[in-house]
Amino acid sequence: MGLTGIQILAKLPKKNCNECGYPTCLAFAMKVAAGQAEITACPYVDPKVVEEIAEATAPPIRTVKLGGGDYIYSLGGETVLFRHEKRFENPPLIGTYISTNMDETEIARRIELYKRLIWDRIGIKLQPEVIFIQGKVDGSKFIDLVKRVREELPQKALILSADVPSLEKVLSFCEDFKPLLYGASIENYEEMFKLAKEKNVPLTLVANSLDELIELAEKGIQSGLKDLVLDSGALGVKELFEDLIIIRRAAIKKRFKPFGFPVITFPYRYTEDYLLESVLGGLLIAKYASIIIFSDLRAESLFNLLVERMNIFTDPQKPLVVEEGIYPINGPDEYSPVAITCNFALTYFIVKGEIEGSRVPTWLLIQNTDGLSVLTAWAAGKFGADSIAEFVKRCGIENKIKHRKLKIPGYLAGIKGELEEELPGWEIIVGPREASGLSVSLRKLYAELQELKKAS
């Protein structure tokens, strides 16, 4: 069981020195208990106590990391069964496989798909991020294939499946980019455990049943392996779901250590119909896969799966935001309209879309409102006349334009007078209440500004 904040407080030095970033040891202890702060942030705790607390407060499903440098991918780390209880932590990695059995055309096609299938949605990049590389023929082909994938797709997480000598050779040049090894079975676990330990890389346990999986996991834990991933080897869809739910429930509700690891799945094992495979993938995103390997990547279903994943794994307590700043849209110049709105991502992308559609060159000012929408931000005192005036003066828009006209959202009509007082020399123009009305009102303002330009 995890420790409570009070139990953690009892182990702290109680200096209330603020060096951990929290005003008191009690506040810090509460955050550690909630999993929102690391015990190592307090420099005065005895290392033995750090270990003890870290162990006791670790999530019931271990966080396993793949990749390296700027591309670290976290698996597992989950603490709840249902998203409404708290939130899900780490979205499942999605990808397909490339095999030494494939011909050059097929390998090139699959690599190309990884480069091409990337979408931008409300500022988030949606893309497949993991590749399962299978070595089926001889070791040298496998080594060449891994080298090629590393060169062409250096940011993608790797899962490597081959015989032990080939894996050993491959790890000599890519162990820094922590690949996941696949996999240790009841037949080969001793050599695979040895390799994973020597190279300090995560390892998949591949079993034929849950009982066998427990046996393998217990052996792995006993041998000192920490970063494990589970494959229960389910033969049918029903069995797969049962396994995934049993594993998650046992880990979270019972803190059953052998099941406290992320899980890898292969939906194509259960159907030859790509549509059904995609539907199955959609279910696995919600319950409870940590890695999903498809038979192929097809834009029409992959995009939907990535959006589903984004929605399920977005923290509902944290609004999506865009960065504060000046956003030029449609190539604005010194006589282009200036409009301002909040930094709630949905508002930004709707407003941006409308401005792009209007084709009016526009400077869009995005003010940091902590992700609150226009009216909520105004009600919270984060988007009133004083804060807008302060932002307009500070953001540098005055150096980019030769007029002083600012369009504010229609919902802020009530602050027009006050804002004009706060921004002397500026004319405040109240825009439409809905973004759909922006196009007409921007065109009107643009025409006025062009007259001003001619007269200047």
Ligand code: SF4
């Ligand atoms: S750094 Fe340690 S001693 Fe200081 S306030 Fe934080 S928890 Fe307390």
